[in-house]
Amino acid sequence: MKFLKNIRIVLSILFFLPIFLFFIDFTGKLPLGLHKLMSIQWIPALLSFNLIVLGILLVLSLLFGRIYCSTICPLGVMQDVLTWKSRFFSKRKKKIRFEYSAPWNILRYSILALTVIIFFFGSSFLVILLDPYSTFGKIVSQLFRPLAIWGNNLLAFTLSSMGNYTFYKVEQVSFVPLAFVIALAFFILITQMSWFKGRSYCNTICPVGTSLGLLSKISIFHIHMEESKCTQCGACEKQCKSQCIDSDAMKVDDSRCVSCFNCLSACKKGGIKYEYRYKKEQSQPIEQKINTGRRTFLLSSGAALASVALSGTNKIIGKDDTILSRKPVMPPGAHTLEHFNDHCTGCQLCVTKCPMQVLKPAAFQYGITGITQPHLSFSTHVFCTYDCNICSTICPTGALIPLPMEEKKLTQIGIAKFRKEKCVVFAKEEDCGACSEHCPTQAVHMIPYKNGLTIPEVTEDLCVGCGACESICPVRPYQAIYVEGSTTQIKAKKPSEAKKFNKKIDDFGF
Amino acid sequence: MKRRDFFKSAAIVGIASFFKTNALGSVLSAKGITVHSQPDLVAVMGGEPAVMLARALKEMGGIGHFVKRGQKVVIKPNIGWDKSPQMAANTNPELIGALVKLCRGAGASQVIVFDHTCQDWKKCYVNSGIEKAVLAAGGKMVPANDESYYSEVDFPRGVNLKSAKIHKALLECDVWFNVPVLKHHGGAKNTISMKNLMGIVWDRGFFHNHDLHQCIADAATFHKRPALNIVDAYRIMKSNGPQGKSDTDVVKLKSLLVSPDYVAVDTAAMKLFSQVQPTDLKDVRYIALAEKNRVGTQNLERLNVKRIKL
Numbered sequence: 001m002k003f004l005k006n007i008r009i010v011l012s013i014l015f016f017l018p019i020f021l022f023f024i025d026f027t028g029k030l031p032l033g034l035h036k037l038m039s040i041q042w043i044p045a046l047l048s049f050n051l052i053v054l055g056i057l058l059v060l061s062l063l064f065g066r067i068y069c070s071t072i073c074p075l076g077v078m079q080d081v082l083t084w085k086s087r088f089f090s091k092r093k094k095k096i097r098f099e100y101s102a103p104w105n106i107l108r109y110s111i112l113a114l115t116v117i118i119f120f121f122g123s124s125f126l127v128i129l130l131d132p133y134s135t136f137g138k139i140v141s142q143l144f145r146p147l148a149i150w151g152n153n154l155l156a157f158t159l160s161s162m163g164n165y166t167f168y169k170v171e172q173v174s175f176v177p178l179a180f181v182i183a184l185a186f187f188i189l190i191t192q193m194s195w196f197k198g199r200s201y202c203n204t205i206c207p208v209g210t211s212l213g214l215l216s217k218i219s220i221f222h223i224h225m226e227e228s229k230c231t232q233c234g235a236c237e238k239q240c241k242s243q244c245i246d247s248d249a250m251k252v253d254d255s256r257c258v259s260c261f262n263c264l265s266a267c268k269k270g271g272i273k274y275e276y277r278y279k280k281e282q283s284q285p286i287e288q289k290i291n292t293g294r295r296t297f298l299l300s301s302g303a304a305l306a307s308v309a310l311s312g313t314n315k316i317i318g319k320d321d322t323i324l325s326r327k328p329v330m331p332p333g334a335h336t337l338e339h340f341n342d343h344c345t346g347c348q349l350c351v352t353k354c355p356m357q358v359l360k361p362a363a364f365q366y367g368i369t370g371i372t373q374p375h376l377s378f379s380t381h382v383f384c385t386y387d388c389n390i391c392s393t394i395c396p397t398g399a400l401i402p403l404p405m406e407e408k409k410l411t412q413i414g415i416a417k418f419r420k421e422k423c424v425v426f427a428k429e430e431d432c433g434a435c436s437e438h439c440p441t442q443a444v445h446m447i448p449y450k451n452g453l454t455i456p457e458v459t460e461d462l463c464v465g466c467g468a469c470e471s472i473c474p475v476r477p478y479q480a481i482y483v484e485g486s487t488t489q490i491k492a493k494k495p496s497e498a499k500k501f502n503k504k505i506d507d508f509g510f
Numbered sequence: 511m512k513r514r515d516f517f518k519s520a521a522i523v524g525i526a527s528f529f530k531t532n533a534l535g536s537v538l539s540a541k542g543i544t545v546h547s548q549p550d551l552v553a554v555m556g557g558e559p560a561v562m563l564a565r566a567l568k569e570m571g572g573i574g575h576f577v578k579r580g581q582k583v584v585i586k587p588n589i590g591w592d593k594s595p596q597m598a599a600n601t602n603p604e605l606i607g608a609l610v611k612l613c614r615g616a617g618a619s620q621v622i623v624f625d626h627t628c629q630d631w632k633k634c635y636v637n638s639g640i641e642k643a644v645l646a647a648g649g650k651m652v653p654a655n656d657e658s659y660y661s662e663v664d665f666p667r668g669v670n671l672k673s674a675k676i677h678k679a680l681l682e683c684d685v686w687f688n689v690p691v692l693k694h695h696g697g698a699k700n701t702i703s704m705k706n707l708m709g710i711v712w713d714r715g716f717f718h719n720h721d722l723h724q725c726i727a728d729a730a731t732f733h734k735r736p737a738l739n740i741v742d743a744y745r746i747m748k749s750n751g752p753q754g755k756s757d758t759d760v761v762k763l764k765s766l767l768v769s770p771d772y773v774a775v776d777t778a779a780m781k782l783f784s785q786v787q788p789t790d791l792k793d794v795r796y797i798a799l800a801e802k803n804r805v806g807t808q809n810l811e812r813l814n815v816k817r818i819k820l
């Protein structure tokens with residue numbers, strides 16, 4: 001049955017590499033269609049209520065156990081890569097790599113219970129923090145992507161000084177300290193755990209891993225030790241990165257097994273097999289296991305529920321936007337602040353795919369529960385492109401509802417506010433008009449002022465809140481025109497067209 | 511002795527200067543003849559962009575008059591916006607392609623095209639159709655989206671703009687062509703050849719913050735003048751500039767204006783434009799300010815203007 005491990009490795013590479021490169025790609029060269037690989041992840045499918053994907057994942061898990069964890073989940077595969085790498089640094093290269101360790105049931109079931117309970121109380125705080133796919137997105141976009149961009153820029157700098165412009169410099173604008181720190185913290189934690197203890201992150205902290213563990217206890221196929229053939233040599237146990245094989249007791253903890261099939265390749269005696277679970281003689285011990293798991297789960301759920309009730313849910317859930325001096329500008333397609341907060345996991349996919357890099361992970365703009373959720377952050381030449389709808393079409397969690405291009409052009413993500421007293425035209429009595437120049441709908445337009453000067457005026461109905469005006473306004477650091485985010489994204493009015501000029505000109509006029 | 515020496519040298523200087531002025535005069539008059547045979551401004555109407563360009567350059571003495579074998583050429587179109595050629599927000603790609611081809615034909619070792627765009631530069635380069643036309647004609651597109659591509663240059667004759675960072679490709683080239691499109695403009699009233707110079711500069715915010723018109727006029731004092739300003743008026747944007755809202759902002763004039771004189775070509779372009787959208791030339795303040803900076807003349811009567819209808 002050694003081929004199973006090879007299939008698993010090939011599949012995991014096929015899922016992992018495109019996802020990894022898609023997050024890294026800062027040139028927009030990879031096809032956008034790759035975003036579908038994100039929609040088949042558990043939490044995004046759950047949040048977007050994608051019944052087809054959910055059905056397939058559920059059936060796969062019930063059939064084969066946690067193959068989601070070992071092949072589809074990019075964070076899982078990343079840990080495998082780290083574990084595999086650790087071998088080259090380890091002194092005990094070929095000796096014992098892993099050994100059985102007891103599950104941390106209370107911790108893992110408490111985290112799962114807390115995540116679920118808080119989510120149903122209306123806050124996706126822990127989902128944002130713990131969804132493995134989103135954690136992977138944060139790590140790659142905050143740690144690996146900047147490195148790739150630096151590399152590119154170094155290359156671009158060297159080559160362009162020699163007159164070669166094949167590579168061009170890309171600005172590092174999506175760096176946000178808080179998001180960086182969170183990504184770094186998770187990366188260190190996960191590296192540490194996977195380096196020494198294989199998949200222990202998946203089996204103690206990850207709520208997806210824990211809940212799939214409950215499913216894999218009843219999966220049709222599972223890893224089973226053949227008591228008649230097993231010599232208790234422990235070869236399988238040493239290869240088990242989930243540390244769930246107890247070769248002395250000849251038991252496999254199904255809830256922690258990620259179906260990586262390493263053990264199958266390790267066993268030379270045929271003492272460990274991947275086989276049909278519901279043979280008659282095996283029903284007894286399994287039931288017992290389910291019971292203990294269920295008991296712990298219920299116990300920790302109760303404890304978690306109590307702790308949430310005691311700590312006061314309002315504080316954790318708090319979506320009060322009054323604490324912000326300015327409302328955040330949500331990406332187009334977010335619909336309402338509530339919908340957005342309920343669905344967005346801060347996976348950074350839209351942030352990495354935004355061609356203008358105007359999307360950035362939020363710090364506290366959405367409150368403490370919305371850290372790393374994307375918001376628009378305007379700076380010179382950085383604003384939302386009028387005919388671009390990429391973010392809304394690639395969002396895997398349904399936080400951004402896909403907007404067809406014509407609809408996107410009318411979606412009001414915010415409204416420009418003009419502060420006349422700060423404007424160059426008012427303060428210096430000089431022509432400017434940079435804001436109107438950049439306004440795609442002419443919601444910001446110039447009206448006669450005095451001495452032949454013109455001054456900006458905003459028609460709010462026409463404004464889509466793209467921030468072009470704010471990005472280009474020369475008044476700094478506090479612009480004379482800025483965008484106030486909309487908590488409900490409504491439709492702007494369609495801009496009226498100019499009158500067509502039909503006369504024929506056949507003279508130069510001079 | 512001293513007094514004698516003084517008289518001696520005074521006499522020598524006097525004789526020398528007499529000869530010198532003579533020589534200078536002959537050079538001046540010779541130049542006068544060439545100026546006379548070649549127009550100061552050529553206006554062409556009624557053809558396709560490439561045809562009008564070829565005709566205008568022929569009147570100006572041919573491309574070989576401007577581009578010599580082995581020279582590095584820069585062409586600076588307006589590629590400011592992520593819009594298709596039909597919207598007239600950017601210079602016509604056929605015109606740019608044709609110019610690149612002519613330069614290559616004249617033996618240019620390299621023809622570089624760039625613009626400091628207002629929107630995502632990659633999308634601007636692609637969707638304007640300019641990148642494709644340039645590459646097909648044997649030219650090179652160069653990015654201008656980062657400060658590292660620019661070098662500080664002094665503008666000693668500038669009133670508000672005393673120095674600015676200019677794209678290195680332009681500083682390093684042997685000859686360059688300024689190829690704007692004629693458009694309405696919300697801020698500067700109109701954008702033609704001088705307003706197009708904002709695309710060779712890194713910090714445009716300074717312009718908007720220090721009297722836009724004066725800074726545009728100051729930019730025209732940039733010591734390295736283009737060999738020619740080639741104003742694309744094949745399609746013009748009559749309203750809602752510089753981006754335009756729809757194709758109703760666009761008027762097809764099928765025209766082209768060519769002159770080495772910024773002020774003259776912008777003045778002529780404004781007169782052409784005013785037939786579509788009446789505009790007071792005085793409101794486009796940078797034109798008069800540039801004349802004051804002595805970079806050209808608004809007085810078309812004094813120039814040798816050649817008008818050609820195809």
